[in-house]
Amino acid sequence: MPESRRTTLADVAGAAGTTVPTASKVLSGRSDVSAETRARVMRAVAELGYRGRSGRGAVPRTDRPSLVDLVLSGVEGTWANRALSGVERAATAAGVDLVLTVAHGDGAWLTRLLERNLRGAVLALVDVSADQLATLAAARVPVVLLDPVAQPPSTVASVGAANWAGGRAAAEHLIGLGHGRLAVIGADRVALYTQARIDGFRSAAAQAGAEVEVVFIEWTATGAVEAATALLGRPDRPTAVFACTDNIAAGVYDAAESLGLRIPEDVSVVGFDDLPEVQWLRPALTTVHQPISEMGEAAMRMLLRIMAAPPPVAPREELATQLVVRGSTGGR
Template sequence: MIADVVEYFRKLPGRGARVNGRRVTIAEIAAEAGVSVPTVSRVLNGRTDVAAGTRERVENLLSEHGYVRRASRQRPGGAALIDLVFNDIDSPWAVEMLRGVEDATHAAGVGLVVSAVHKRPASTRQWLQNLRARTSDGVIFVLCGPGPASIELQRLGVPVVIVDPAGNASAETPTIGATNYAGGRSATEHLVRSGHRRIALIAGPKDLLCSRARLDGYRAALDEAGIGEELIVQGDFLHQSGFTATEKLLSRATPPTAIFATSDTMALGAYEAARQRGLRIPNDLSIVGFDDLPESRWASPPLTTVRQPLVEMGALAARTVLRMTRGEPIEVPRVELVTELIVRNSTTPPR
């Protein structure tokens, strides 16, 4: 999907200059100036973290080649419109993230366009068609890969922020996340302190950094407790996968006494699987989630979970991309907000 976005921005009018019938690129300006492409991008965006001599050299070359900046970057006061792009917006998790982004953009007087592309080419093409009718000043991607495509967007002068990226992001791309390793560890340690030794984990998508960090925290806590057996079943953060994974775990000859589901939605799927088997939570099975979604406190019993500040993460992503549109430097490209274990009534010592 992001590769299509890159191609779209490459075709935008009013960028660069034509020499001998072709458009001069930022990469060519960078090569002639003897600097990196991101440095030219920072000059184009008016960023202050560029040495005065370097800025003057790049500006002179841009002027010499007649390079035309996008008009949207020139608005007084920064951005007028931001795009927020999800793979899927059908989950309570996405709604919480949206709340934070909307709060920050509304406070800044900036418009917000929300899109869900569902990882389908047709949806992506429709989004691009809609995007052609507007001029967005920045993009926030949620649960997307940072790869060459999103890096290229930044090189093209379009500020990009990624929330919970898939894979390691470039230092040029700000990313927002939470302390997932610490959260995974605290959830598992809570079950260990409660006396559980057969602790299963329902993992999230393997390509996401947040999933891998929660898994690593689980393993670290088991290792420190001297528990050698790992009980790991793959999920996808959604309700059905939590239900299916719990069915598999409870069908084992020796089922776990506790489950750490790495999202609240999967934890609630685990609730249903336990209920259908006539098991009581927490008497027969302890369950811990991750997210602290609003419905978690209203579950029966209320769910013990790791709170990640989803609203705050969304707001920080929006404030970060707005700072970039104003040319302000981003001192720390990777920010992780603190998680917190919230103990409720879904965990107890094993019988």
């Protein structure tokens, strides 16, 4: 296709082996399209770089209802509640109504979002594919990724936390207390934030010549406890554990108790997130504070700016994390 010619919906339909009306249905969120056809159209949109109509005959975003969507990977737990509170606070201040959608694994959230003809969306901890992002761009729905699961394309805006710096701060704290045998327990091995936290931790440990063992768990009710029990039950157990989330840290507490180990006398523990529920842990958990509510607010403000005036370059914002020292860490 010549570079001078703009990709059209007819090109998309041809590449997907369907008709222009059917391709249009996919981009408008119509449900009367098979899952196989929908996937073909979305793949063609991504491969051809189709961006939708932007000239005469196009519907401007400002003519759409004053609604924006918050898409969450789930609504359980404090993380989702804090993210929602921040997004809602910024939306209310701007006089914009908010719609909440849960992104289940079947991808139906995208169809519902397109069908509502929203002005924009914040996608929070959603593992969104390149085809889905391309479909949103083709439908002219601006998005901001909040705490992205994977590295966002250069064309997609995002807000995250300083995960690398938080992981490094955790390691520096433990090394400063005299710990040389360290362990990390993480979940979501491929998630961008998990990788960043572990990489930051490892960088400080390598600089200090400390040993680090990394273990990944499955997100189950007992996954963290089982992994921590295996680590701490060995004769050469680590003297300190960095849990990549506070929920994992709670599992380390349970494992230590079952083995008759004291925190921090026998093993120090550091978490990540600083969720309200960790206040029930005893001793109080040393953890890396993640400004989740502020991240949600920043993501919505960024989306509102993009909706008002699309920037030439997708903005990125990273909010600072901070180590909060409490009673779960001690010297060797």
